[in-house]
Amino acid sequence: MPRLSRRGLLRSVVAVTSASGAAACSGQDRAVRVAVVWSADELAQFRAVLRGFPGAPVRVTSTGEDIDAFLNARRLAGTSPDVAILPRPGLVTEYARRGWLAPVLPTATYRSPTGLTELLTYRGVGYGVWVKAAHKSLFWHLPSRLPERPDTWDALVGLTRRLGALAVRGAGPAPLAVGAADGWVLTDWLENVLADVTTPEEYDLLARGEADWRERPVQAALLRLADLWGTPGAFPGGGRRALLTQFQESVIQVVHQREAVMVFGADFARGVARAFGRDGEEPATFRFPAANAADEPPLLVGGDAAVAFTGSDRGVALVQWLTETASFAPWRQAGGYLSPDLSVPLREYADGPTGDLARELHAAASPRFDLSDRLPSPFTGTDGVGIWRIMQDFFADVTAGAPPAGAVNRTTALLAAAAQDTERGR
Template sequence: MATPRTRGAARAAAALAAGVLAVSLTACGGDDDGGDEDKSGGTGGTGTTVTLPRLDGESLEVAAVWTGTEQANFKKVLAEFEKRTGAKVTFVPAQDPIINFLGSKIAGGAPPDVAMLPQPGAIKQAVERNWAKPLGAGAQAELAKNYSPGWQDIGKVDGKQYGVYYKAANKSLIWYNTQVFENAGAAEPKTWDELLTTARTVYDSGVTPFSVGGADGWTLTDWFENVYLSQAGPEKYDQLAKHEIKWTDPSVKEALTTLAEIWGKKDYVAGGASGALQTEFPASVTQTFTGGDQPKAGMVYEGDFVQVNIGETKAKVGTDAKVFPFPAVGDAPPVVSGGDAAVILRDSEAAQALATFLASPDAARVQAKLGGYLSPNKSVPDSAYPNEVQREMAKALIDAGDDFRFDMSDQAPQAFGGTPGKGEWKALQDFLKNPEDVAGTQAKLEADAAAAYGN
């Protein structure tokens, strides 16, 4: 029998699915402003809702793993903070796993003031190592005003608030090249079986169905999590995320076997397994939307942030590039969320002010209008986003409230869920290479998980 939380998750999944399905059919191009003015105050849609102290002469360092357009857009948020406070903020490029990067900085006596941590597991590790500092009253007040309890809770450790989830992601989306679909006569699928049919239709038209950025192991964990959540259900998902059940559980076998229906299908992945394992995430997107109606692949799975990389091509979101929800493998389509949280490592008035700013709608509005970004901040108006695709995604995210599941690998210790060449990333890369070895993959996942979780 479904529990209230299970039923809530199913309702949220349906709401998100309906929203994205609607927008995939009706969205305009990526430069559409919808004629919808942001009436939240200020100029350029930034507005002012939070009071910040003057910090003339103060300096801050903010570390994150963001690169390219994502980094450039976040720097504009930091520039707004500088303008409002007089502080000088320097962006510090970090490497994955960010916990290891921060450890080396701290050991050298030069930690950044604030770090953007992409995993709840990383926040927990930072607290356990006495690196992270609790948020002050200002940031907590903004969180209480602007965030649902669920988004506040994933930034807490032992009931104390350490993280501000500045950035969110809907990781349950598949993007497709509309010319490819039109030429093939392919339809947007709603179930896994329909996805396999769509893939076959695209393949028969002469285009490889899927582009997979297998060089980045996190894309593969996201594939697994969507299949597992929909197929095994929310309760099993939560148990596996906490390692309360083993990776040798039959539910994991079932999910891997399902994944192999795509990963193990000859010529369904651009470049084959070896090519996918050499393809980084940005290239997996751009190769889907370059080459007109003969790209390297017709579809690419990943979250809403794919729009940033589509923007690097000539394709327009809503016309050349459309999106549908990750199809239902079980009773309901999955809704997997991710995000990045600001965590203070060097406590100061300036660091607390930046955390307060990032918890306010003011910061989010700056980046929202630039595209490729979603905020879990419910005080950010839909009109802050630059096109109908993003407005619908943002609305669906907020409307879902606390009925979502956070990225499973991001909840794990970084040694298992967030380290290149190790743990879940490496095991799934090996599985992409040899999708017949379900049992061996399960055994490796369980051994690595047991070591990382300490059980």
């Protein structure tokens, strides 16, 4: 059975489409070629955006989750696209180092959150621009099932224990759903806790591979997770079933099957919730809680960046056009699109919940970018390897009742070894 990814419920391995919805053979030679990881609704909305591009026609290829492998193969074949939308800033700097990319600049009015632009630079030159953001510090729930939302980490743990005890007796649903079959879900948990227990400087050192994964901040974060994930009755069917559950299914367990009360997930969970919700009840959200109610809760962001490949002036023109405020207006109006451009007025979000998330992004003093997406490719993780696999093994240990201290020590040793191997490989 094919695995679902965070990019959509129905993904084809390679789907070639025209931005106008019709690929005319006479126009393909002059079309701007774009490679994206998006599929399903995201791909359809991006097509609608590209209809407004005033230059050449645009032809879009949906590559599947592993866009890096796709682009490497195209490079070897001499058929690189003009533009790619990349889900990890580490790919931008890696391709720039190899000489694959042309420098690009956003329009004069474009303004991304503090620190994010620097992630797309190499030797002081910008090689990418953010075109889509993701808010990755949210818990989703149905208001009827969770009238009081936890505002601290300890409150979340206490709620999980109370609901877990009821679930063990068969007197209620499990407190949490988690799509642990998708390793990125578990790294998002870890990164939110790391954002709460580290300074921005400590967090950045880990992302750059300049800190030891065996030191106190990582151990403290993992101990927190072990305390929560090891709660009896925490997940529908227990930890073993959670490791077979993908992200979309975990959302469905909350909004449709009602097997769990809460699910942690990014803003794109709303599309799944809308598609599979029942009884007309809209899901609500609360922020990933900090240890202290007085502290600002962590705000983890992800994003997709547009790059242009060397030799393509049309690609550079398209990337810059994508940073104009009006370019993504069709997607903002349709809903489900969070702009990384802080100059976009909040009133332009027709979707109220997404507008609320945009307001949080605008107000955040120091949002942290998804740490695993910043790590070098062998460490960043894909299915069955890297940090994703290490976190899945940790989840399996603590949900099976392994002593937290031992599980944490094993996991930090594996993380440190993976970081060292990656550095030696580079």
